[in-house]
Amino acid sequence: MSLKEICNGLRCWFDKFRGAPNPRQMDSERRPEDTYTSPTKKETTRSTENYSASTTSNNALTMALLxxxxxxxxxxxxxxxxMPAFESKRSSGSVTSTSEMKDAVVDGKLVKVIDTPGLFNFLLRADFVVKEIVKCIESAKDGIHAVVVVLSVRSPYSKEEVTAIQGLKILFxxxxxxxxxxxxxxxxxxxDDQTLDDYLEDECPQPLKEFLKSYRDRTVLFDNKTKNDEKKDNQVKQFLSIVDTVVAKNGGKPYKNEFFVQLHERTDKTYEERLKEVRDKVASKLKQTISKLQQQLAEEKSDPELARETKALRMKLKDCAIL
Ligand SMILES: Nc1nc2c(ncn2[C@@H]2O[C@H](COP(=O)(O)OP(=O)(O)OP(=O)(O)O)[C@@H](O)[C@H]2O)c(=O)[nH]1
Ligand SMILES: [Mg+2]
Incomplete structure (x- = not known):
């Protein structure tokens, strides 16, 4: 590493520590994580309280929530x-309009969370989905340790969600x-006495129930409304212990594919050039993904819910053509 790179690194770290973006960085090399949101006083206090000496940005856990x-x-x-890092409220439309990464020290670990708009909705425009996926790849410069799929015990759209997860596998x-x-x-x-197991066994819609069978040890229940501190802590502990298991099973290696490598590996191309290339690749892969899903769904057309999804996917495929 050259002296210049070390100085740059120190300057970034210092600017980030002060809560300011790095003004010296060239625009073409500016990345979203450099647009650091200064935590409020309360948030800073909480983060420092939980700080453990072993925590460094090198062993940060990055997770994308979808x-x-x-x-x-x-x-x-x-x-x-x-902490209230992201806007969350009841709404008839979408509250989160774009992906955003926030971090905090939780139980002694630096945790970076990427919140995303509802990307599982098939009626979203493909160009919007591409933009948001690329934004996540930009944020997760060191890769992703866990891809957290957020489901709800209240959601009736289980087949759509399973299809979206299948799409994720085709895409990535x-x-x-x-x-x-x-x-x-x-x-x-x-x-009152119903457990997650009971829910998965008795109430979870069939397609999701089938799909989750092989992921039971990676499924956790959250009550985001609880005011009970012990309950809040316990569910996060349980969640982080699942993350630890996933990280260990993956040998500590975060998920990265060609998109991540191409964007973040320095070459003779500028960041903007690499970004454009990755955007084009994601767009083309998304188009292939939608086409495959559409084919898959067409084979099961007799189901009315699937017919609705097939129609939505067809609209989306049309979108892709204008990318
Ligand atoms: N009862 C209950 N409500 C919840 C829970 N989690 C979230 N909600 C409520 O669900 C509503 C939507 O929550 P959000 O966090 O904004 O949902 P989102 O998935 O981020 O939605 P978008 O940003 O619009 O895509 C809010 O009114 C939350 O308070 C939960 O565990 N229990
Ligand atoms: Mg949201």
Whole structure:
């Protein structure tokens, strides 16, 4: 590493520590994580309280939260970070309009959470989905340790969600399965003595129930509304212990595919050039993915829910043609 790189690194670290973006960085090399949101006084206090000497940015855990609009994606991000980092509220439309990464020290670990808009909704425009996926890849410069799919015990659209997860596998490759964790929100809406196992056995819609069978040990229940501190802590502990298991099973290696490598590996091309190339690649891969899903769904057309999804996918495929 050259002296110049060391100085740059120190300057970035110092600027980030002060909560300011790095003004000296060339625009073409500016990345989203450099746009650091200064934490409020309360948040800073909380982060420092939980700080452990072993925590460095090198052993940070980066996780992307995905799901259908309204499932409580942002609320789950807030529960994990133990602070109101993301806007979360009841709404007839989408609350989160674009992906955003926030971090905090939680139980002695530096946790970076990427909150995303409801990308599982098939009626979203393909160009919007591409933009958001690329934004996540930009944020997760060192890769992703866990892809957290946020489901809700209240959601009736289970087949759509399973299809979206299948799409994720086509888009990012089967390897992504090794990084999947499932959070069910709405823990408070289960009956008093009902457990997640009971829900999965008795009430969970069939397609999701079938799909989750092989992920049972990576599924956790969250009550994002609870005011009970012990309950809040316990669910986050349980979640982080699943993340630890996933990280260990993956040999500590975060998920990265060609998109991540191409964008973040320095070459003689500028950041903007690499960004454009990655955007084009993601767009083309998304088009292939949608086409495959459409084919898959067409084979099961007799089901009315699937017919609705097939129609939505066809519209999306049209979108792709104008990318
Ligand atoms: N009862 C209950 N409500 C929840 C829970 N988690 C989230 N909610 C509520 O669900 C609504 C939507 O939550 P958000 O976090 O904004 O959902 P989102 O998935 O981020 O939605 P978008 O940003 O619009 O895509 C809010 O009113 C939350 O308070 C939960 O565990 N229990
Ligand atoms: Mg949200």
């Amino acid at each position: 799901g259908n609009t309204g499932n409580g994606v942002s609320a789950t991000g807030n529960s994990i970070l133990k 490759g089967d390897k992504i399965s090794d990084y999947l964790i499932f959070v069910f929100t709405g823990g408070d809406e289960l009956e």
